[in-house]
Amino acid sequence: MEIYIVKSGDTVDSVALENEVSVESVLYNNQIEYPYALAVGQALLLTKGTPSNERKTVSVNGYAYPFINSDVLNQTLPYLSALSVFSYGFSAEGDLIYPPLDDTFMIEAAIQFQAAPILTLTPFGPDGQFSNYLINRVINNWEAAENLIQQITETVQAKGFQGVDVDFEYILPEDRVTFAEFVGRLREAINAIGYPVSVALAPKTSDTQEGLLYAGKDYALLGEAADSVLLMTYEWGYTYGPPMAVAPINKVREVVEYAITRIPEYKIDLGIPNYGYDWTLPFVKGESKARTIGNIEAIEIAVDNNAEIQFDPVAMSPYFRYTRDGLEHEVWFEDVRSMEAKFNLVKEFDLRGMGYWQVMKLFRANWLLLADTFWIEKQSE
Incomplete structure (x- = not known):
């Protein structure tokens, strides 16, 4: 695969001719729909040959x-090692709460494509937000915690899941050790039936980092307690924050550099966002709210508004500005x-x-580039 940056005057036909690739492959790789317009500065993925056999094998x-x-799911699963179903909750008594929609089709599809279906556990309160009260109640109550672990184990077996992911946020600082102990006890139970446990980690850069997102997540303890961890290296640019890259590579690197001092690298997965944000300017703290958009949608917005896409060499992220209905917007x-x-x-x-x-x-171009760069680990038949 090669990456081509669209210049002024380029068309799909001219790009294909210049690079000796088919028009059909340019359209397919980059999800370009009729009338096949391009944005100046747009990055196109071009198929120029076959991947190297010397590729690192990764879990995705x-x-x-x-x-x-279902069509999106089936086009994505060939590139996944695991599919985390979001999400299962629990009560203060440790009773597991199923998602409001049936997830059976996801479990079956994942297994069909040799991707492990994963039960994702989240502590959502009645308001739909992460509840540190709920976390505190369960992990500090032996009976409730054991009840939850038992119900998770039974559900994994009954529904055909092949692992558990613990995605808790806003953990109280005083629950730091107890939370790690809970993850370790859950891992023992799930490992006993042959499956792994992972845990999601807020993007810390030091042991002493303050803030409710960070203080309750002890990288060393959780790295030891779980089979693997996910660094949630995104949301620097977020819904209520000022316009900036969602996952600036310079900031992502800082998190990784810290993480490998506390957790073995073979346990670490890098979090990657598959979305962007559209902010209306000027940004007003406490009032502004960005709109979440897909990466293909971002290109369509740029095309529709004749915006030129820029690329930040520090954040290693694309962005652009446009004006609609008299209002200026910034998109990352x-x-x-x-x-x-x-x-x-x-x-x-x-x-x-x-x-x-x-x-x-x-986001087809991402998956094609991924498969060109790595071997993707798959479950055995």
Whole structure:
């Protein structure tokens, strides 16, 4: 695969002719729809040959909700080692709460494509937000914790899951050790039936990092307690924050450099965002709210508004500005250049692999580039 940056005057036909590739492959790789317009600065993935056989084997996980489009799911699963079903909750008494929609089709599809279906556990309260009260109640109550672990184990076996992912956020600082102990006890139970346990980690850069996202996550303890970890290396640019890259590579690198001092690299998955944000300017703290968009949608916005896509060489992320209905907007998203930078980080630090939040929208160029860069670990028949 090669990456081509669109210049002024380029068309799909001229790009294909110049690079000696088929028009059909350019359209397919990059999900370009009729009338086949391009944006100046757009990064196109071109198929120029066959991948090298000398590729690192990686584990690739993707999170998805049970309302994922079946066609998107089936086009994505060939590139996944695991599919994390989002999500299962629990009560203060440790009773497991199933997702509101049936996830059976996801489990069956994952197994069909040799990707492990994973039960994702989250502590959502009645308001749909992460609840540190709920976490505190369960992990500090032996009876409730054991009840939850038992119900998770039974559900994994009954529904055909092949692992558990613990995605808890806003853990109280005083629950730091107890949370790690809970993960370790859950791992013992799930390992006993032949499956692994992973845990998601907020993107820390030091042991003493303050803030509710960070203080309750002890990298060393959780790295020891779980079979693998996911570094949630995204959301620097987020819904209520100022416009910036969602996963600037310079910031992502800082997290990885810290993580490998506390956790073996063969246990670490790099978190990768599969989305972007569209901010209306000017940004007003406490008032502004960015709109979440897909990466293909971002290109369509640029095309529709005749915007030229820029690329930040520090963040290694694409962005652009446009004006609609008298309002200025700023968009940050992911393209194959920003993905390549993240893949290079996985190779540089010899990490276990990567985990995508989330795979609800198809980003075909990413998956093609991934398969060109790595061997993707698959479950045995």
